[in-house]
Amino acid sequence: MAAISPQSTFEGDVFSAPLVHTDSNLLTCMEPDYKPFIPANSLRRMTRVLKIGLTTALQSIRDSGVEAIGPIVTGTGKGSLQDTEKFIREIEQYKETALNPTPFIQSTYNSVNGLIALQVKGTAYNNTFVHRGFSFENALLDSMMLLAEGAPNTLTGAFEEMTAEHFYIKSRIGFWKPAATDSRQLYEQLSPGSIAGEGATFFVLTGKPGPDTKAALTGFKMLYKPTAEKVAAGLSVFKDGVDLILTGRNGDSRYEHFYQQADALFPGIPQLPFKHLSGEHDTAGAFGMWLAAQLLHRQQVPAQWFPMLKDIPAAANRILLYNHFYGEQHTMMVLERV
Amino acid sequence: MAERVFITGMGMITAIGDNVAENLEQLRQQRSGLGYTSYIDTIYKQVLPVAEVKHPNDALAALAGITPREGYTRTTLLGLTAMREALRQAGITDVQTAPTGFINASTVGGMCDTEKVYFDIVDSSKEGAFLQYIDTLDCADCTQRIADTVGFSEHIATISTACSSSANALMFGARMIKQGFLPRAVCGGTEALTRFTLNGFNSLKNVDKQFCRPFDQQRTGLNLGEGAAYLVLESESFARANNSRILAEFTGYCNANEAFHPTSPSPEGDGAYESMKAALAMSGRTLKDVDYINVHGTATLNNDVSEGKALERLFGNDVPLFSSTKPFTGHTLAAAGAIEAIYAVLAIQQGLIFPNLNFTEKMEELNITPVTALMEGVSVNNVISNSFGFGGNNASLVISKYEG
Numbered sequence: 021m022a023a024i025s026p027q028s029t030f031e032g033d034v035f036s037a038p039l040v041h042t043d044s045n046l047l048t049c050m051e052p053d054y055k056p057f058i059p060a061n062s063l064r065r066m067t068r069v070l071k072i073g074l075t076t077a078l079q080s081i082r083d084s085g086v087e088a089i090g091p092i093v094t095g096t097g098k099g100s101l102q103d104t105e106k107f108i109r110e111i112e113q114y115k116e117t118a119l120n121p122t123p124f125i126q127s128t129y130n131s132v133n134g135l136i137a138l139q140v141k142g143t144a145y146n147n148t149f150v151h152r153g154f155s156f157e158n159a160l161l162d163s164m165m166l167l168a169e170g171a172p173n174t175l176t177g178a179f180e181e182m183t184a185e186h187f188y189i190k191s192r193i194g195f196w197k198p199a200a201t202d203s204r205q206l207y208e209q210l211s212p213g214s215i216a217g218e219g220a221t222f223f224v225l226t227g228k229p230g231p232d233t234k235a236a237l238t239g240f241k242m243l244y245k246p247t248a249e250k251v252a253a254g255l256s257v258f259k260d261g262v263d264l265i266l267t268g269r270n271g272d273s274r275y276e277h278f279y280q281q282a283d284a285l286f287p288g289i290p291q292l293p294f295k296h297l298s299g300e301h302d303t304a305g306a307f308g309m310w311l312a313a314q315l316l317h318r319q320q321v322p323a324q325w326f327p328m329l330k331d332i333p334a335a336a337n338r339i340l341l342y343n344h345f346y347g348e349q350h351t352m353m354v355l356e357r358v
Numbered sequence: 359m360a361e362r363v364f365i366t367g368m369g370m371i372t373a374i375g376d377n378v379a380e381n382l383e384q385l386r387q388q389r390s391g392l393g394y395t396s397y398i399d400t401i402y403k404q405v406l407p408v409a410e411v412k413h414p415n416d417a418l419a420a421l422a423g424i425t426p427r428e429g430y431t432r433t434t435l436l437g438l439t440a441m442r443e444a445l446r447q448a449g450i451t452d453v454q455t456a457p458t459g460f461i462n463a464s465t466v467g468g469m470c471d472t473e474k475v476y477f478d479i480v481d482s483s484k485e486g487a488f489l490q491y492i493d494t495l496d497c498a499d500c501t502q503r504i505a506d507t508v509g510f511s512e513h514i515a516t517i518s519t520a521c522s523s524s525a526n527a528l529m530f531g532a533r534m535i536k537q538g539f540l541p542r543a544v545c546g547g548t549e550a551l552t553r554f555t556l557n558g559f560n561s562l563k564n565v566d567k568q569f570c571r572p573f574d575q576q577r578t579g580l581n582l583g584e585g586a587a588y589l590v591l592e593s594e595s596f597a598r599a600n601n602s603r604i605l606a607e608f609t610g611y612c613n614a615n616e617a618f619h620p621t622s623p624s625p626e627g628d629g630a631y632e633s634m635k636a637a638l639a640m641s642g643r644t645l646k647d648v649d650y651i652n653v654h655g656t657a658t659l660n661n662d663v664s665e666g667k668a669l670e671r672l673f674g675n676d677v678p679l680f681s682s683t684k685p686f687t688g689h690t691l692a693a694a695g696a697i698e699a700i701y702a703v704l705a706i707q708q709g710l711i712f713p714n715l716n717f718t719e720k721m722e723e724l725n726i727t728p729v730t731a732l733m734e735g736v737s738v739n740n741v742i743s744n745s746f747g748f749g750g751n752n753a754s755l756v757i758s759k760y761e762g
Contacts, residue, residue: 092615098496099518108476111557116401124558125621125748128465129497129518134749137617143632146615146751147526150464150497151516158515165533189479193492244505244514348502 021234022079023310024049024072025219027297027325030079035314035322039297041203045196046187047217047299058139065122066135067102069220073132073179074139076220081140081175084224085232090171091145092136093162095155095178096129097302101186103127132179144171153345156221156306157242164240167227177222178303187216195300195346197271204327206271206296214270217299221306223313229358235313239340239354246350251278255285255342258354262289264336266312268304268343270295275347282342290333297325305343305351312339312355319357360536362609364760366602367448367544367590368700369440372687373409373583376421377443382704385712388732390686392569392581397432399474400553406565408551409583409688411436424507428490431468432584434500436693437548440586441504444544448590448602452509456596459513459540461531462501463523463547465692468494470550500548513540518692520747521654522613523547524587525695525755529611531591541596546588546696555691556582562621564658570689572655572682573662573728575719580656583688587696589703606703609740610641610756621748622660627668629752630654634672634742641756647740648678650711652698654744655682655728656689661746666724679736681714681729695745695753702741702757709736 023029026047028037040050049072054063057075066074073094081089103126110119125131130148137146145166149158156178163174190196197213206215229236239258243250265286269279283291292315298307315321319335326332337357344350370377373391374384384391391409398408411418415435419426422438445453472479472495475488493499501516513534517526524547531543559565559582566579592602614636616629623629638648654665669677683701690697705711714728739759746752 097498107558108473108554111553112477116553116557116560119557119561121558121561124554124561127558128520128748130520130747130749130751131620133519134615134620134751137615137750138620141617143615143617143629145613146519146749147530147613148518149515150518151501151514152496152498154498154515162530162533165537168537169533185480188482189492192479192489242513244511246511 021223021310021313022076022083023219023221023307024052024076025298025307026050026217035318035320039325039327043200043202045201045215046182047203047215049218067100067126069100069179069181070126070132070135072220074135077136077175077177077222080222080224086173086224089140089142089173089175091166091174092133092142093147093159093174093176094133095149095159095303097150097152097155097180099129100126100131101181101183105183105185152302153305153349154242156303157351163225167225174225175222176225177220178306179220180218180301180303182216182218182301203296207269207293207328209271210273210276212272212274214272214295214300217301217304219298219307221310233358234317236356236358237353238356241352243350245348248281251350252281252285254352255282258340258352261338262340264333264339265289265291266308266339266341267291267293268295268308269293270300275344278344292326292333302345308341308343309353312341315339316355316357361593361595362607363532363535364592364594364597364604365589365606365608365703366592366597366604367444368605368703369443369447370585370587370697370700371411371436371439372585372697373411374686378700385686386732388713388715390569390715392685392688395551398551398553398556400556402556405567406556406560407569407581409581410551411584428487429494430503431471431494431500432550433464433468433470433548434503436550436584436586437500437504438507440588441508444588444590445508454509456542457512457540458510459531459534459543460505460510461515461527461543461545463517463527463692464497464500465518465520465523465549466552466555467497468499469552469554473552473554519751520749521691521694522745522747522751522753523692523695525745525753526613528589528696528699528755529613532608532611535591535593542592544588544590547692548586549584549691549693551582551584566657569716570657570685571716572657572684572714573666573721574717575721577657577662579658580684580689583690585687585690585693585697587693587700589696589699604760606706607758607760609758610637612636612640613753616750616752618750623664623746625664627664629750630665630668630744630746631671633752633754634668637742637754637756641758643740643756645673648742649738649740650705651678651680651742652702653680653682654746655684657684662721663723665744666721666726670724670726677726679711679729681712683712685715698743699755699757702743705741706738706759709738710734711736
């Protein structure tokens, strides 16, 4: 697996990296050197989300030790915003004439999947889900079905970018906190809105554990616009043996009650929040899953990433990840140590 | 053994009709939906033909059974219209009576409406009702508005793999049913014409200024279209217990990637060959069992050579009857796979082979030619429906006559 995120998660000993924080209400990706991954002539044409998506996918394959990649399945809420914005603007600017097709091609939601397939010669199944907080999760469900159908492995991931223009657009409908917020104090500053983020996360999934396996996904549930009772019932299913809860709480007072319900259902079980690391975005759940798998695999918690916690939880064996995207798409996952 | 998957309801709206019956009638009459746009603000209004649904948004809202309101884009209204018919035809008055998934497909979401107000949205000095369109830009917006209007809550997803999007939605729904996640799923796609996509394909020099001519030597490109289509899929056990009216069986499918080029298919049609071959193998049918192929047939220079080569490679000298229905509906991108899946069911039910309009001259690269006039009274038992897209995304579906 691999992640490009606002934190230093891409390479090296990621758990010893310092916490990256901001008071700009936007956590931007730390971009790696792409040259070892993408030929220079391709790199020149590619926009940011294509680069982070493709590079993370390639790094996760390297990390997995898997030789031949099977199906490629991804999720993205917004695809390449930079290309979409550019093409809208150029249509206006050049009055619909003599347009460069590259931003149009790259704005297509499955363009990252196409690039990955091209680079790894992946001729198997290939799919892209584009459903806000269910984008990555549907990709994950699809991957689990593919493994059940006999696929040897899947490359499964998510990618999202935030542009200045889109940050402004979403601020107009209350996505972000109006006041500058220190990301380290995200959970104390309960008010409408959260802080924005972006990132790419990829996993190589197999049906059976191997020598390089990091964690096992043993429980999974998606709930669309559920009532509080449905969330509680959903969480209760996964109650047994959970020794750590990873929550997607994001300081948004409008939807905090869902997370408070989890607090009440699991008294005494330690929690870690992750949105101060990733920021909020459509596929932040993929970052949550990456973090859960890292915690299980390394059997430690990077204390410097959680300055807001008095007690740092001990290593975990069974993690429940609960996340939702602005109260609409709720997801629950159980990850276990292998 | 995994459950069989049946088609028990269909609904659609395209440039040739507001429902399945009207589409069938226009196909029979060999009447194209191509013309010029009334609703897109473009300099190509009288230049580039499109297959537009002939209703303004207010009238579409009435067809969709809602009062016109802000935030309901043309994409949503087209989708809702097709959805209502699909549910009605399947006899579903309340989708909550059984766990029912909704797998939708879209390539540009609500771009049709957001592109009209985008520069107001990014202008901090402007305020107004247009702000309600901000969240309609993504692909999930139409899915959720359709889901919330008719009451889906069990499983929802939106797929975007360019021109094969709704073929993949049908596949995903069928696989969820086979694996026992759901007894029933409504799958398809919705697509509205936009200045964005029209200029996108035009910048790729892929749009014909004449009405498109699939598989013709003189073809120069596609014409875009708009529309929506949904099919109700049910597991065999659910359909029997529910006493559902079975329209056809969804017997095979394959999604394969070419890994050849970001926008162009391989000259020998490797992806098309693989996806047809694997879909047919899954259906348990042989090459000889295929009575009709509704080809992707966009009429772009590359697609038709590549797809034609794949047909010749797979079927040798016995390529089945085939035609592209794109000259009727235009290329409806994310909706195309589901629209053409419904045409496949109609071909089986009615014993028809639809003509490939605007064909006059055989392509020099191929030995085969499409069906050019309506054929009636044909025994059609198995149909392959192809949808190929950007990013090398190829999908083939096999739809078969229901024989108990």
